[in-house]
Amino acid sequence: MSAAPLQGRTVLVTGGTRGIGRAISLQLARAGARVLANHARNESAAAALGAAAAAEGLELSTLRADLTSAKGMESIREAVAATTALSLVHAAATGVHKPSESLTLRHWDFTHALNVRAFFELVQLLRPHFGPGSAIVPISSAGAVRAVPAYAAIGSSKAALEALARHLAAELAPAGVRVNIVAPGSVLTEAWDAFPDKAARIAAAAARTPRGHLVRPEEVASLVQFLLSPASEGIVGQTLVIDGGAQIVE
Numbered sequence: 001m002s003a004a005p006l007q008g009r010t011v012l013v014t015g016g017t018r019g020i021g022r023a024i025s026l027q028l029a030r031a032g033a034r035v036l037a038n039h040a041r042n043e044s045a046a047a048a049l050g051a052a053a054a055a056e057g058l059e060l061s062t063l064r065a066d067l068t069s070a071k072g073m074e075s076i077r078e079a080v081a082a083t084t085a086l087s088l089v090h091a092a093a094t095g096v097h098k099p100s101e102s103l104t105l106r107h108w109d110f111t112h113a114l115n116v117r118a119f120f121e122l123v124q125l126l127r128p129h130f131g132p133g134s135a136i137v138p139i140s141s142a143g144a145v146r147a148v149p150a151y152a153a154i155g156s157s158k159a160a161l162e163a164l165a166r167h168l169a170a171e172l173a174p175a176g177v178r179v180n181i182v183a184p185g186s187v188l189t190e191a192w193d194a195f196p197d198k199a200a201r202i203a204a205a206a207a208r209t210p211r212g213h214l215v216r217p218e219e220v221a222s223l224v225q226f227l228l229s230p231a232s233e234g235i236v237g238q239t240l241v242i243d244g245g246a247q248i249v250e
C-alpha cells in the first residue's frame, strides 16, 4: 500500500468533528483523502479539528449542516457539487436513552431522524457523486443486535441502518460502489458523558472485553480506512464488529 492510499478521494464524514468521527476524519485525511468533516452545533470542536488538520497540512474542511433539516441537506449538496467518486462515512448519531415504556414518539422520531433517515436521504442526494471505487460506511453499534439497557430507540435505529445498508450494498455493487457497516462495541468518547454513572459503566464495559480495555476511536478509524481502500475490495454488505472481543466471551 502506498503512503497515501486514499490520494485523490473525497470523503464526507458525518459527525466527523468529535469522538469516533473525528478520529476517522483525521485518519482518512492522513491517508491522503480530501475530507469534509460534518457537524451540527459544536463549533469549538469543529474549529479545534480544523486547526489540528491545518497544523499537519491535511486537506480537511469542516462543514456545519444539521442532517435532520432541509437546509442542512442543501449545505451538503452545495459542498459536494463538483465532486466525483465520493465516499461517505455516516458516523453522526444521537438518541434518547430510556427504557421503551418511557419513550415517546418524539424521542423515537428524533433518534431515527438522524441515525437512519438522514443516512437514507444522504445516499439519495449523493448518488450522482458516487462512482467506481466509492465506498459507503455507516457506523452502527452492538445495540443493533443485542438488548442494551435503555437503548431501544437507538438500537432499533441502528438495526434499520444496517438493514438499509445491506440493501444498498446489493443495489450499488454493480456500479462499483461498496457498502459495509462498522459496528463498534464500547468506545471511549464524549458520548459517555450522557450517563450519570459514566465511570462505573466504562469499568464494566472494559471488564467485559478479553483485552480489559475499551476500543479506541483510532482503531475504529483504521477499520473504516480499510473498508474505503481497494485492499477490502471483496467485502460487500458486511457488518464488521470491532469490540475488542466483547461479544465472544460469556
Ligand SMILES: NC(=O)c1ccc[n+]([C@@H]2O[C@H](COP(=O)([O-])OP(=O)(O)OC[C@H]3O[C@@H](n4cnc5c(N)ncnc54)[C@H](OP(=O)(O)O)[C@@H]3O)[C@@H](O)[C@H]2O)c1
Residues within 6 Å of the ligand: 014, 015, 016, 017, 018, 019, 020, 021, 038, 039, 040, 041, 042, 043, 045, 065, 066, 067, 068, 090, 091, 092, 093, 094, 114, 139, 140, 141, 142, 183, 184, 185, 186, 187, 188, 189, 190, 191, 192
Ligand atoms: N462511543 C461509543 O461507545 C460508540 C459505540 C458504538 C457505536 N458508536 C457509534 O459511533 C458513532 C460516533 O459516536 P461518538 O460516540 O463518537 O459520537 P459523539 O462524540 O456524540 O459525536 C456525535 C457527532 O455527531 C454530530 N451530530 C449530532 N447531531 C447531528 C445532526 N443533527 N447533524 C449532523 N451531525 C450531527 C455531532 O456534531 P456536534 O459536535 O456539532 O454536536 C458530533 O460530531 C455513532 O454513530 C455512534 O452511534 C459509538
